[in-house]
Amino acid sequence: MNDRPHQITLRFADGVTHLIDVENDRTVLDAALEAGAPLMHQCHSGSCSSCIATLSAGQAATRAGSSASLLGSEYAAGQRLLCVTQAQSDCTFELPYTSTAGLNTAVVAHAFVDAIERIASNVARLTLELADGDWLDFRPGQYVQVEVPGTEEVRSYSPASIAAALPRLELLVRLLPGGAMSEWLQHRARPDDVVKLKGPYGAFFLREEHRRARHIFVAGGTGLAPVLSMIDGIRQWGGRKPPMLLSFGCATPEALFCLDELELRRQWLPTLETRICVDRCATGSLIEGSPVSALREGDGGPDTVAYLCGPQPMIDAASRRLVELGVPQEHIYNEQFVASH
Ligand SMILES: Cc1cc2nc3c(=O)[nH]c(=O)nc-3n(C[C@H](O)[C@H](O)[C@H](O)COP(=O)(O)OP(=O)(O)OC[C@H]3O[C@@H](n4cnc5c(N)ncnc54)[C@H](O)[C@@H]3O)c2cc1C
Ligand code: FES
The missing domain is CATH 3.10.20.30 (Beta-grasp domain)
Known part of the structure; x- marks a missing residue:
């Protein structure tokens, strides 16, 4: 050998x-x-x-x-x-x-809980404010680690907000039965509690080199968080904004969230199209089916960049569909919200 x-x-x-x-x-x-x-x-x-x-x-x-x-x-x-x-x-x-x-090395920062809101049947929004003197920069789409207060457990979350909004930081957290973070958020978290953060981490972030390309975002559940950050990141780019399509889905209408925030962004960004999907019980303008099935002929093409975030089967299906629609595999970025342990 x-x-x-x-x-x-x-x-x-x-x-x-x-x-x-x-x-x-x-x-x-x-x-x-x-x-x-x-x-x-x-x-x-x-x-x-x-x-x-x-x-x-x-x-x-x-x-x-x-x-x-x-x-x-x-x-x-x-x-x-x-x-x-x-x-x-x-x-x-x-x-x-x-x-x-990769030179943006991770730092430890402390933050105060500003608000905890239940925004859907199984999603909470946690708004934090960095402590005076602490700072944690990040790119739209990157994530931070959060220590669950009172435990030694650490969980990863991708801010829905952008660095320009610091010291305010907004996280969207899916509530899981018996989950360490989920239990803390639902039963013990109070305004002014202190939370320890570490970051930024992750190679899933908005790529400035594709700023002229058509942008497709496919998000399932709280996979919307990094996508909201990316859309707000694009809003900060000077000049003409690229065409953007967001296909976002949850299981049922009660599980959807941030629809007002998305509507506001559609008004701010006329080049943003949104398709909101539910697996079942669609009403009004909601599309019945997955955010992948809502992608259509003509959505892709070689000059397209795609960002996918959600459960693995959705990412797998979205990648395959986007390649079929002509999006180069190397322009498809994804992040799976896998369990932290
Ligand atoms: C890079 C990265 C970014 C992430 N960003 C976000 C985010 O912005 N918003 C968000 O809600 N989550 C995000 N996650 C997932 C998050 O870190 C936690 O895993 C999740 O919130 C569960 O934490 P918990 O303490 O409530 O439950 P845990 O105590 O971790 O788990 C409770 C139970 O649920 C199961 N479980 C845990 N996570 C998952 C999962 N993702 N799918 C299915 N079952 C699971 C566990 O195996 C366990 O049985 C991210 C994960 C990664 C790796
Ligand atoms: S550092 Fe390699 S997958 Fe996390």
């Missing part, structure tokens, strides 16, 4: 490349971070997708015994989570962000 380290080329979206050597038994992420390459990362266990990259040359596979939250189609298309990836030959990986994006 050849024990020589493999040479790995890490190529960032701005063309900057880093060359590193990786021993056979190490993950690409560990070796890259040790060599000072500015890679995004957080969980180190294949679940958060922050360290995603595309293998464009060579052989590299998920380490035996590790699991990666990648869809089969993504893996087949060369996508890898570098924290659980080992090189089997010299390789080249393309990073879906610039060489400066």
